[in-house]
Amino acid sequence: MDIDLARAWVQAITVAVGQHKDYLTQLDSAIGDADHGTNLDRGFTAAAAAVSDLSPETVGAVFTNTGTTLISTIGGASGPLYGGAFRALGKALDFPAAEPLAFAEALAAGLDSIQKLGTAVPGDKTMIDAYAPAVAAFKEQARQGAGFAAAAAAAADAAEEGMRATTPLQARKGRASYLGARSVGHQDPGATSTALIFRALADTAARA
Template identity: 65%
Template sequence: MTPDTPQSDAPRFDGPLAESWIRAIAAAVEKERSRLTDLDSAIGDGDHGSNLQRGFTAVLTALEGLRPADPGAVLTKTGTTLVSKVGGASGPLYGKAFRAIGAALPGPADPATLAEALAAGLDAVRLLGKADPGDKTIVDAWTPAVAAFRTAAAAGAPLPEAAAAAADAAERGARDTVPLQARKGRASYLGERSIGHQDPGATSTALIFRTLAETLTT
């Protein structure tokens, strides 16, 4: 794509937008903490909401005074903080994901670049959690979100449109975990009793993608 094409003047995902996204996630997690905890109480340890709330509160503190020119520094700091501050499975999984996204964003990103960064986050989750689509995990929301973002970006969609498509896909993916039997994590110990419940990790993943879409459209 040449610099004089219309897309060249489109907004890019930069450091301030990355920080706004993380702050939006923290606010959304605070608002939805009880719901995430209720979902986790049905098939897990009942601490998903509180763990994420504690983690993103720590992230906000870590970001104070950080004014980087690139989004990678914001997201890498986010991931490192989540790994060190959040218990259970969600801290390492989301921490590694954000660190991978940050590593893939050395500078302001266009839709295609951000799509591949989000794909790197998914790869990190799958590598650590050893989970595949259909296992009733974070992966079930993250996988369709990345696919939708890539498709929209390839079609020339601007960042807000691509992110909205990804958020819609993530929310569908989270809902689609309801009839699944868990094959990974604490929920897998329940066997068939895990059927009929929405996965809390897929739900928080959908929340993360929805906040990205909202951040990019404001």
């Protein structure tokens, strides 16, 4: 992961969220506030513009700037959760480039940030159900000596599997938890946007 790839990832997330914003909002309308897609689209559009104007000296600067922008532009819980995760990535990656293992540890720091703020664990039907397996998959590939692109692809696959696995779960955190058993049968929008973010990473790394 270098500065160019970091910037390209943020741009790719913005494109992916823009393409899927109506779908994310549709998912959120079933068990949330019906604004997830709109909020993320606004936040990442602002983040992409911010990092395009940036002259960073480290990978971390790209992600810290992204996180700060997300926190300031996304309403509801998504801004602090995603923004905090990117800021944690930024804090952990204060170098011009990072090897896969270092990036895996940074992803884990992002996961810690989300869990500290949202207090969710796997199985609660939240973004954690996609993020946690993605981190584990990336870290496992990195430990085995895989390249960045291969580790990112494994992470994206794991995130998508975790995303799909939220459908039969009953929500135990967030707005969806108020629905109780009625939340069963709906794919979690936060897990879905998380899967989009990891797929954007994999696609960007494959093109690098």
